[in-house]
Amino acid sequence: MPPVKSRREQYSQATKAALLEAATRRFAEHGFAGTALEDVAADIQASRGAVYHHFASKTALFEAVVEALETEMIREVVEAVATTPDTWQAAMTAMEMFLDHCCDPDYGRVVWQEAPIALGWKRWKECEEKFAYGLIEQLIKALVDSGEVPPLPLEPMARITFHILGSAGMALAEAPRTGQAQGQGRVLRGDQAPAERSAQAGGQPFLTRCAGGAAPCGGGVGRHPRMS
Structure with missing residues (x-):
């Protein structure tokens, strides 16, 4: 006790x-x-x-806010994935929830717009890897083990997918809050009806089958536009 x-x-x-x-x-x-x-x-x-x-400082308070927002996002994603037995659907659920969070005014602005400036690019990237990268790696490993994606080296696939999702997250966070962000999220996810997904089992959904093809937003996380 x-x-x-x-x-x-x-x-x-x-x-x-x-x-x-x-x-x-x-x-x-x-x-x-x-x-x-x-x-x-x-x-x-x-x-x-x-x-x-x-x-200790405003920066320390800001970083604590970022960690709280990231922790809650990861918690919700993990809980949703845990109740989804199909590995492909679990990955799609995780990605959809992440992109939906990026459309949230609090998460989107704090984590994606303000954090790279307030914390510095290097520290912000460390925070993103701390919270998101491990989950992405687990999901891709499950997809490889289930035969949903080709058995390519895990670390490069996870790293590329991590950067693609980062670009998508930043694009959504900076989109106008008029409903366009949600629509852009569907485009970035490459949403398909179940029949289309089944027909393209060997094709390129889910970020072009874990970064096997062209990446959205130019492919990968570059310098934050306000830091260039």
């Missing part, structure tokens, strides 16, 4: 959770540069000192 937390520990955890929630709203609406720690603290009626008690 886990030890019972003191009232002070419970209050501290509640304050940290409230700060993360308020910071998520602020970063999504105003961006990293337009968000002040005083405003985040004021949103939950706390002091700036309360922010620094939990986070």
Whole structure:
């Protein structure tokens, strides 16, 4: 049985959770540069000192927000995949959920638009690999084992697919919020009816069968447009 937390520990955890929630709203609406720690603290009626008690800097708070958003996205994807027995459908479900998250205003702006600037390109890429790459590698291994994709070397297939999905995620996050982003997601996924998927079992769905053909968005993650 886990030890019972003191009232002070419970209050501290509640304050940290409230700060993360308020910071998520602020970063999504105003961006990293337009968000002040005083405003985040004021949103939950706390002091700036309360922010620094939990986070060493605005960058540390922002990175915690990114990690929270990524953790929730991965959790939802893993839960959905776990209940999908068909390996191909599991991969399609995972990809669809990821792209749908990229259309979310909070996740899309914070993770894909603000994070490369706030954290720097190298650190942002490390975060993306920490959360997404391992899951992609597992899904592709399952597809190879089931015969859905050719038995090519796993690491290059996972790496290329990771970069293609990164390009798709960035494109969706930067698309207008008028319904076009969802439509673009369907194009990037190469959606097909079940009969079409069956007819093309040896063809090129699912990001051209795990990067066997041309990649969307120019293929691979390049420099962030605001960093070039």
